[in-house]
Amino acid sequence: MPKVKEKSSSGRFASQQRQSIVFNKDLGQHILKNPLVIDNMIEKAALRPTDVVLEIGPGTGNMTVKILPNVKKLVVCEIDIRLVGELEKRVQGTPYKSKLDILIGDALVTKFPFFDVCLANIPYQISSPLVFKLLAHRPYFRCAILMFQREFAQRMVAKPGDKLYCRLSVNTQLLSRVDIIMKVSKNNFKPPPKVESSVVRIEPINPPPAIDLKEWDGMLRLAFLRKNKTIGAIFHQKSVLELMETNYKVYCSLKNIKIEDKFDIKEKIESILNESGFADSRARTMDIDSFLTLLCAFNSKGFHFVK
Known part of the structure; x- marks a missing residue:
């Protein structure tokens, strides 16, 4: 089998017989x-x-x-x-x-x-x-x-x-x-x-944005579940509402916050999306600043995301 000779620009690297290797x-x-x-x-x-x-x-x-x-x-x-x-x-x-x-x-x-x-x-x-x-x-x-x-x-x-x-x-x-x-x-x-x-x-980018990257990615995972759907439609899904409610209750428990008797997760989410102006937005058209604003809107009301 012929040898293949490969040199660096300095010409001092030895030739080797590498053609016998089967790549995986x-x-x-x-x-x-x-x-x-x-x-x-x-x-x-x-x-x-x-x-x-x-x-x-x-x-x-x-x-x-x-x-x-x-x-x-x-x-x-x-x-x-x-x-x-x-x-x-x-x-x-x-x-x-x-x-x-x-x-x-x-x-x-x-x-x-x-x-x-x-x-x-x-x-x-x-x-x-x-x-x-x-x-x-x-x-x-x-x-x-x-x-x-x-x-x-x-x-x-x-x-x-x-x-x-x-x-x-x-x-x-x-x-x-x-x-x-x-x-x-x-x-x-x-x-x-x-x-x-x-x-x-x-x-x-140094320094990076001062946000919790796991929580940030958790929100993006939800937003891009169906990137052509509105953010409002995504957060109306039963599985998403259940996740958000669980996260909210854990947050309140850790912070010793009393949950109101007539707590309605759907109503809370709708209020946040309407106040922030993202209810009719779609992930495919939102830029980084928009996602940062959306995360801030949820966090300010005690709502957080996990992977």
């Missing part, structure tokens, strides 16, 4: 093979010599070997032990080996260390939870350059009224500035995925 599609292993795409992603990251970089899912190291010469330290997180072995071979005997720190495990449960920049070709099935894990990471990182399935990337940047506008759009844009910076054809991967991809740049 269940783990989302679609290896980015086009060096021009890799170069563009690294360029967009604007790396500094003092940076600590986190790379998620390095695969066989095509991006890894190009990052190493440009940074102080590179931490990679890889779940497949076979690919970890390939990665170790590529840096063996190079001056960059001491810069590389390998974390073996699932990126969703592995604790990430401090990092300035994140670069990743993310397995599509973990895109959403991984984005919010990164946005919850402290201390804050400077930016992340991430590869996603194109429709997922489009949902991240969608605006009110767009067809793809959803809970992901609102949550992502609440916590970060996000832009699509590159489109990538499926032919740039081995094996090629069934969908096209896009590269997104994420810059966390």
